[in-house]
Amino acid sequence: MNPASLSLPAPAKLNLFLHVTGRRADGYHTLQTLFQFLDIADTLDFRVREDGQVLLRADLPGVSMNDNLVTRAARLLQQHTNTRLGADITLHKRLPMGGGLGGGSSDAATTLVGLNHLWQTGLNGAELAALGLQLGADVPVFVLGQAAWAEGVGEQLTPVELDEPWYLVLVPDCHVSTAEIFSDQRLTRDTQAITLAAFREQGGRNDCLPVAEERYPAIRNALILLNNYCEAKMTGTGSCVFGAFPNEREADKVRARLPATLQSFVAHGCNRSPLHQMLNKDA
Numbered sequence: 001m002n003p004a005s006l007s008l009p010a011p012a013k014l015n016l017f018l019h020v021t022g023r024r025a026d027g028y029h030t031l032q033t034l035f036q037f038l039d040i041a042d043t044l045d046f047r048v049r050e051d052g053q054v055l056l057r058a059d060l061p062g063v064s065m066n067d068n069l070v071t072r073a074a075r076l077l078q079q080h081t082n083t084r085l086g087a088d089i090t091l092h093k094r095l096p097m098g099g100g101l102g103g104g105s106s107d108a109a110t111t112l113v114g115l116n117h118l119w120q121t122g123l124n125g126a127e128l129a130a131l132g133l134q135l136g137a138d139v140p141v142f143v144l145g146q147a148a149w150a151e152g153v154g155e156q157l158t159p160v161e162l163d164e165p166w167y168l169v170l171v172p173d174c175h176v177s178t179a180e181i182f183s184d185q186r187l188t189r190d191t192q193a194i195t196l197a198a199f200r201e202q203g204g205r206n207d208c209l210p211v212a213e214e215r216y217p218a219i220r221n222a223l224i225l226l227n228n229y230c231e232a233k234m235t236g237t238g239s240c241v242f243g244a245f246p247n248e249r250e251a252d253k254v255r256a257r258l259p260a261t262l263q264s265f266v267a268h269g270c271n272r273s274p275l276h277q278m279l280n281k282d283a
């Protein structure tokens with residue numbers, strides 16, 4: 001029998017590099033990026049309601065229930081499938097907001113995947129990803145649940161197998177809005193497209209970094225600090241800065257040397273999203 005309730009993770013992502021290759025007529029930027037998941041996540045609890053209402057309990061400063069990507073994802077799935085069911089949803093937020101870790105997009109993806117299961121609405125992964133794209137460019141990769149090479153605005157996804165290092169992630173004390181970075185005049189938008197093979201050989205950079213560190217000294221300081229120990233990178237449009245380590249111990253050792261005032265965490269990189277790991281375990 002189908003369950004009436006579910007509790008599922010909404011993990012973070014990292015952009016291991018991010019090239020901006022152009023701008024479309026609708027203003028969205030074309031990108032090349034590599035997504036990998038982290039084993040740190042928000043948690044979402046879902047319970048089916050028979051009366052069709054979608055009610056969210058979440059404590060997010062500055063985000064109303066109706067604006068929350070969780071509510072918007074649930075209502076979008078409802079409309080698309082004409083289901084008469086609703087849900088009580090509780091969001092336990094752990095991922096920093098505006099940090100380039102994709103928490104909001106991941107919450108939306110977990111809602112689409114979780115409610116599609118609970119409501120038995122029967123959409124396949126491609127249909128859920130297409131719905132998710134209406135909510136944000138990052139949602140499809142969380143629906144897919146596999147580390148991926150991404151093009152287009154992030155929705156053309158090719159699954160990849162990558163090393164799974166441990167990451168030390170610094171969380172500078174600033175909130176970066178994606179739109180603000182993409183609308184900055186100084187952003188370079190003409191990086192030549194590369195292949196995955198070329199990236200594996202030469203690596204890549206984050207084209208949003210010069211703009212983000214110019215606007216936010218806290219990001220620049222975090223990069224300078226982490227560069228003392230490893231190659232420091234920035235995820236997405238910022239603010240979080242990360243470095244890779246061969247094991248948890250090495251990452252923890254560096255973390256212990258950071259100033260106590262700087263928020264940070266250590267997490268394991270994973271090619272399979274913790275959401276999909278959990279769903280497959282229960283299958």
Ligand SMILES: C[C@@](CO)(OP(=O)(O)O)[C@H](O)COP(=O)(O)OP(=O)(O)OC[C@H]1O[C@@H](n2ccc(N)nc2=O)[C@H](O)[C@@H]1O
Nearest residue numbers: 027028029100102136137138153154178179182236237238
């Ligand atoms: C840049 C990336 C890389 O992973 O990450 P974040 O740093 O936001 O996590 C994403 O593509 C972000 O995806 P997401 O956070 O879902 O962005 P959206 O809500 O779709 O877009 C917010 C705004 O950013 C701009 N935008 C976004 C994506 C894109 N490819 N080109 C853009 O120009 C648009 O102005 C858009 O209105």
Ligand SMILES: Nc1ncnc2c1ncn2[C@@H]1O[C@H](COP(=O)(O)OP(=O)(O)O)[C@@H](O)[C@H]1O
Nearest residue numbers: 068069096097098099100101102103104105107
């Ligand atoms: N469930 C949600 N979690 C986080 N942010 C959300 C959520 N719903 C809406 N938002 C809005 O989306 C913005 C971007 O959030 P987030 O995904 O955490 O950052 P980023 O795009 O940098 O990874 C937030 O500042 C907030 O205004």
